Amino acid sequence: MTPDELFMLRCLELATRGRGFVSPNPLVGCVVVHNGRIIGEGWHQKYGEAHAEVNALATLADTSKLAESTLYVNLEPCAHFGKTPPCTNKIVEMKIRRVVVANIDTHPLVAGKGIQILRDAGIEVVTGVLEKEGRELNKRFFTFAEQQRPYIILKWAQTADHFLARENYESRWISNEYSRQRVHQWRSYEDAVLVGTKTAAHDNPKLTVRLWAGRNPVRVVLDRFLRLTPLLHLFDGEAPTLHYNVLKHEERPHHAKVRVDEEHFVSHVVHDLHQRHVQSVLVEGGAQTLQLFLDAGLWDEARVFQSPRSFGKGIAAPVVRGRVAAEEMIFDDRLTTYVNTGFPARKA
Numbered sequence: 001m002t003p004d005e006l007f008m009l010r011c012l013e014l015a016t017r018g019r020g021f022v023s024p025n026p027l028v029g030c031v032v033v034h035n036g037r038i039i040g041e042g043w044h045q046k047y048g049e050a051h052a053e054v055n056a057l058a059t060l061a062d063t064s065k066l067a068e069s070t071l072y073v074n075l076e077p078c079a080h081f082g083k084t085p086p087c088t089n090k091i092v093e094m095k096i097r098r099v100v101v102a103n104i105d106t107h108p109l110v111a112g113k114g115i116q117i118l119r120d121a122g123i124e125v126v127t128g129v130l131e132k133e134g135r136e137l138n139k140r141f142f143t144f145a146e147q148q149r150p151y152i153i154l155k156w157a158q159t160a161d162h163f164l165a166r167e168n169y170e171s172r173w174i175s176n177e178y179s180r181q182r183v184h185q186w187r188s189y190e191d192a193v194l195v196g197t198k199t200a201a202h203d204n205p206k207l208t209v210r211l212w213a214g215r216n217p218v219r220v221v222l223d224r225f226l227r228l229t230p231l232l233h234l235f236d237g238e239a240p241t242l243h244y245n246v247l248k249h250e251e252r253p254h255h256a257k258v259r260v261d262e263e264h265f266v267s268h269v270v271h272d273l274h275q276r277h278v279q280s281v282l283v284e285g286g287a288q289t290l291q292l293f294l295d296a297g298l299w300d301e302a303r304v305f306q307s308p309r310s311f312g313k314g315i316a317a318p319v320v321r322g323r324v325a326a327e328e329m330i331f332d333d334r335l336t337t338y339v340n341t342g343f344p345a346r347k348a
Helices: 003-018 052-058 063-068 087-093 113-120 131-137 139-147 177-189 197-203 265-275 287-296
Strands: 029-034 037-043 069-075 098-103 124-126 151-158 163-165 192-196 218-222 241-245 255-259 280-283 301-306 323-330 333-339
Touching (some): 003 029, 003 037, 003 052, 003 069, 003 098, 029 052, 037 052, 177 280, 197 287, 218 265
Parallel strands (some): 069 098, 098 124, 151 301, 192 280
Antiparallel strands (some): 029 037, 029 069
């Protein structure tokens, strides 16, 4: 591993600390290096607050070394005014000699403009260092910018004989407590968590983060004909809920009924989520809802827990066709992660 790759790896490590706090902004880490030694580092900590470059430069005890230093950042510095001023301005102002970047920012407001500003100021810029790893880290951000839709993760638990629920739709506790804790961790990382009418009615889920420390996601329920009772946990105001249907539109702070067209219903829902700046969605079932996303090709990952338990009969689990990206055992549950290779460029 080259020195540039080594320091970029540290940027990626720092960037992960913003997970669950910076969306819809990307995860970004930054280190400042002088003569092979890190003299400053930081990461984007919270949406609307200072970016990684500014935080890293703020940790410097002595700025006189910057003219002989390299700044490493995993995403191209921003070149526009948003919640904060452009990071390129700060880098130029501090007279940093060299900047190393993993990924060009494909957002239309940046898209190479930051790199050009730095080069026009006489700063040496190197790009593409750990580019693949950088895109993996920010796959939600890149999907949102390039495909104009959220990054979509399907999740379900199935029995050893491939059932998602019993015939009466009872599905609780297929997976073990450690797997359920992992799901709560995922909820804290994603912008939204989504279920369909039957899961909402039969399981009455809260869809909040309780077994992990973190923020609650936006709750999304697909209920085409508004059949769900308002007494469900989804409508308790503990977290915002988007209630997609084909009958009524009513925007309220914690429970918005959102009417979309019935034809291509799921695609319209995904498009509306993009318009609301929801960068990622965790789809938690049940069978019909999961199949809607699978059939439309509107998914990026599927995370499937397989329990050693058996039902004998019940509601069949979906069949996912994708590349196996990872497998691990969580006590007695096997977690398999698939990635979608069949519809790599599908837009909502």
